[in-house]
Amino acid sequence: MSEILEKLFEAVEFGKADKASPFPPQLKGQDGANELTKNALDADVDPKDILEQALIPAMERVGKKFSEQKIFVPQMLMSAKAMGASMVQLKPFFASGKIKEKGTFIIGTVKGDLHDIGKNLVSMIVEGGGWKIVDLGVDVSEDKFLEKIDEYPNAVIGLSALLTTTMVNMEDIVKAIRTKKPDARVLIGGAPINDDFCQKIGADYYAADPQKAVEYLNKIAS
Numbered sequence: 001m002s003e004i005l006e007k008l009f010e011a012v013e014f015g016k017a018d019k020a021s022p023f024p025p026q027l028k029g030q031d032g033a034n035e036l037t038k039n040a041l042d043a044d045v046d047p048k049d050i051l052e053q054a055l056i057p058a059m060e061r062v063g064k065k066f067s068e069q070k071i072f073v074p075q076m077l078m079s080a081k082a083m084g085a086s087m088v089q090l091k092p093f094f095a096s097g098k099i100k101e102k103g104t105f106i107i108g109t110v111k112g113d114l115h116d117i118g119k120n121l122v123s124m125i126v127e128g129g130g131w132k133i134v135d136l137g138v139d140v141s142e143d144k145f146l147e148k149i150d151e152y153p154n155a156v157i158g159l160s161a162l163l164t165t166t167m168v169n170m171e172d173i174v175k176a177i178r179t180k181k182p183d184a185r186v187l188i189g190g191a192p193i194n195d196d197f198c199q200k201i202g203a204d205y206y207a208a209d210p211q212k213a214v215e216y217l218n219k220i221a222s
């Protein structure tokens, strides 16, 4: 990995969003994720490499340290903030498409769940794939999804969940959507989800990553 990506990995792992941030003390005065991402882009590092070699592995390291009780929620939050600062820089590269819209994609993190980094990434990449995005944010109930389906009756719906305790809420949401609009397509994703779960709750497709989501959506659109 290049030195700049190593530094970016470190900034996200330790939650250094930008140079001005006093946290963490050992990186005080050094560039944070914001500046390092800008520098990497200026040096022509591929935005995909920034994401796949630095940001995502850094968050995996953070999750591992959290599981091992080496860090706690506040540190995890600072890492999320640092990743967010980097993603702001990357967004124009992924969501460049002012291409003709292929359709509408309504996306939200399901009720009870506040994790939005993966969902935001899926939004950016699907938007870059030429879809209009209606992002409902986090902690989204079936009622909020149904309200938006009224507004965008032909939309494909995307549900994200990161917790084993909230993935089960996808089932209620899929049921509610099926009752109101049986032909609506529902795509699900998130770290604890798999194909078996997708089939069990009657969703249409499980996408392991944003690219799989775009491929599925583009297949529907064609």
Ligand code: B1M
Residues within 6 Å of the ligand: 056, 059, 060, 061, 062, 063, 064, 066, 067, 073, 074, 076, 077, 079, 080, 107, 112, 113, 114, 115, 116, 117, 118, 119, 121, 122, 157, 158, 159, 160, 161, 162, 163, 164, 165, 187, 188, 189, 190, 191, 192, 207, 208, 209, 210, 213
């Ligand atoms: Co939380 N958290 N967290 N957390 N957190 C996890 C998920 C956890 C695995 C950490 C761990 O224990 N190792 C664990 C869940 C355990 C479990 O359920 N099995 C956990 C826990 C326990 C918790 C709390 C309960 C902690 C507590 O309070 N005691 C709490 C719950 C709060 C709540 O939601 N109600 C909590 C809180 C938080 C923060 C708020 C501090 C913060 C989130 C900040 C934010 O999102 N704005 C946070 C973070 C940062 C994490 C980890 C470290 C990183 C998540 C992340 O952003 N990953 C995470 C550990 C980990 O995942 N390794 C962890 C990077 C992101 C790009 O990946 O979201 O998986 P991911 O998205 C991927 C794919 O899954 C897929 O595409 C993305 C790109 O490849 N994808 C989709 C996602 N959604 C998709 C939708 C699609 C298609 C693909 O179609 C619709």
